[in-house]
Amino acid sequence: MKHVILTALAASSLLAAPANAKELLVNCFWPSQHFFCSEVLGAWAEDVAEATEGRVTVSVPPRSLAPPPKQIESIRGGLFDAGFTFNGFLADEIAGPLVAMMPFTGTGDARASSLALWRTYETHLSGVDEYDGLHLLSAFVAPGGDFYSLNDTPIETLADATDRKMWALPGVTSAILSAGGGNVVSGPAVQMAEVIQSGVVNGFVGIPPWDAEKFNALQHAKSITVTRQKIFTPAFSFLISDAAWDGISDADQTAIMALSGAAFAESAGTIWTGLNDAKMQSLDSQMQVIDASDAFEAELLAASGGPVAGWLKRMEALGLDGEEVLEFYTAQIAAEQATN
Numbered sequence: 001m002k003h004v005i006l007t008a009l010a011a012s013s014l015l016a017a018p019a020n021a022k023e024l025l026v027n028c029f030w031p032s033q034h035f036f037c038s039e040v041l042g043a044w045a046e047d048v049a050e051a052t053e054g055r056v057t058v059s060v061p062p063r064s065l066a067p068p069p070k071q072i073e074s075i076r077g078g079l080f081d082a083g084f085t086f087n088g089f090l091a092d093e094i095a096g097p098l099v100a101m102m103p104f105t106g107t108g109d110a111r112a113s114s115l116a117l118w119r120t121y122e123t124h125l126s127g128v129d130e131y132d133g134l135h136l137l138s139a140f141v142a143p144g145g146d147f148y149s150l151n152d153t154p155i156e157t158l159a160d161a162t163d164r165k166m167w168a169l170p171g172v173t174s175a176i177l178s179a180g181g182g183n184v185v186s187g188p189a190v191q192m193a194e195v196i197q198s199g200v201v202n203g204f205v206g207i208p209p210w211d212a213e214k215f216n217a218l219q220h221a222k223s224i225t226v227t228r229q230k231i232f233t234p235a236f237s238f239l240i241s242d243a244a245w246d247g248i249s250d251a252d253q254t255a256i257m258a259l260s261g262a263a264f265a266e267s268a269g270t271i272w273t274g275l276n277d278a279k280m281q282s283l284d285s286q287m288q289v290i291d292a293s294d295a296f297e298a299e300l301l302a303a304s305g306g307p308v309a310g311w312l313k314r315m316e317a318l319g320l321d322g323e324e325v326l327e328f329y330t331a332q333i334a335a336e337q338a339t340n
Helices: 002-013 035-051 068-076 096-101 110-125 158-162 172-179 189-197 209-214 242-246 250-259 261-285 294-303 305-317 322-339
Strands: 022-025 056-059 082-086 134-141 147-149 165-168 183-186 203-205 223-226 235-241 288-291
Touching: 035 056, 035 250, 035 261, 068 082, 068 134, 068 235, 096 110, 096 134, 096 235, 096 305, 096 322, 110 134, 110 261, 110 322, 134 242, 134 261, 158 294, 165 172, 165 189, 172 183, 172 294, 172 305, 209 261, 235 242, 250 261, 294 305, 305 322
Parallel strands: 022 056, 165 183, 165 203, 223 288
Antiparallel strands: 082 235, 134 235, 147 203, 147 223
């Protein structure tokens, strides 16, 4: 986190601050050691100061000013100007951007998924203003999550998951397991360690191994069951309040968006994929690694119909063709993976 603050301040100090210079307070809810705070946001802060010739600078607090579920409320309330939110915390407010969290749409390739989500937003979703009082700077997706067992019984069937108490992020995965009779504990990933370490659950699902390690959960797992298409890919929005955005000149808004949007999504996704791939390669020495069977994946796919149907209805209410949006998103992922 120190890198973020120093780079932001260094970038701004290299430039003579104009009299009307604007400083944006951008919150990062992840732990300070998370690459997102230290690398992605740090580089973006430097680039914004340079691109706007010091007219806009970025300051990042040394620790999060609000818990993860309160990011949007805090931006709207003026506690900070901009920040990130897990889209699951906005599930009652937005529908379109949840396309990236539909089951079995994503893979472990966060770069492809992040670019696909931003392109889907630009092509199909930007005409519907679901982010009330906020401007979307970028959208990005984490590598898809798998199933982790905390006891000696691996999770190789849907029953293996629903017959035990599981931790899951709020949203689709939690809904699928609950609908199947599972006992699910949901909450922010940054708080999962206390649930796991206390012995409340016997497994967890839905986050990639690199993040599970950073959240002090991976070391408690005895096995991981890896699916080809992921039951869940966590997606995020990078948002700024309309008030803060409107206080920036049109020229500087254009400069900032050139550094945000697809560029920001690709940066975040590329680093995230690299870190997670490296962690995946080392898992054999830490735990049992199991490739999910076709039968298990078929079970999961069959159980995912409810959440998808519900999302399609919400899209219809917005005047959007959800199936078309979903097909576009998955096609964009496939196209990116085919060329990289």
